[in-house]
Amino acid sequence: QHKQISGVSSGCQQGGCLTCSDYNGCLSCKPRFFMHLERIGMKQIGVCMTSCPPGFYGTRSPERNTCTKCRLECDSCFNKNFCTRCRAGFYLHLGKCQENCPEGLVRSDTQRECV
């Protein structure tokens, strides 16, 4: 078992963690959990979550379930190609974030959508 470094906010105590290390946090998750790589300053540790945080979407695969970042202009999404809420300055239309709306629709800044 890795030696415990004092003062290490280790991700090892989390429920979803299957294997873990003091420096990298979670290395693998229990079934059905998602591996999210969390940046805390200069550190990046693995965290096992039941669902991915806002701004990320979950991808399942035989090897591992991971959280992947949505596109840059997207604040939250189902997957890489289907956004559900855009970043400020972008407007949602058919799951895509655009700076301008198609003809016949106008930009709604409150909803960040083409309406």
Place this chain on the structure above:
Amino acid sequence: RPALRAVIKVTLLKNEPMGKPITLEGLFVGGSAGYAEGKLMQYHPLSLCNTSEDERQESDFITIVKLEHRVRPCLPLLDKARMALDKGAQAVIFDVSDDANAAAELREIDSLPRPVVLVEAEDAEELMGLVNKNEEAKVRIEIMVEQSKWPHYDV
């Protein structure tokens, strides 16, 4: 070619500019020789698996990855190093203390545009200790011409 020594000078940002650097040593395994400088930035071994649009660093940074034999490799280490450099790293440091195979896998990878260095034991512990305490640090890597002290590593 002989295994080259990499001198790693680490200065804590909070002690700049007067702070005296900590001098560590590593093994240069490839990429352009010479010199690299940047803020130390840790990446989880699983972060260098795909080119997802993840975080972009503002300033120059040097990537450090602590390799773990328990993590099933998603890519060969050469590709991981290339991906780290593609993400903007000025150099890549692999801590191979807990992955004995890594050193063997990373031999003579001169195809990369910037330095790739291995560290282990106390040198690695020092660097990862800074990461763990989130002690922001600037790292300078200089590749020395003379032979490295890694005896078990013949190239």
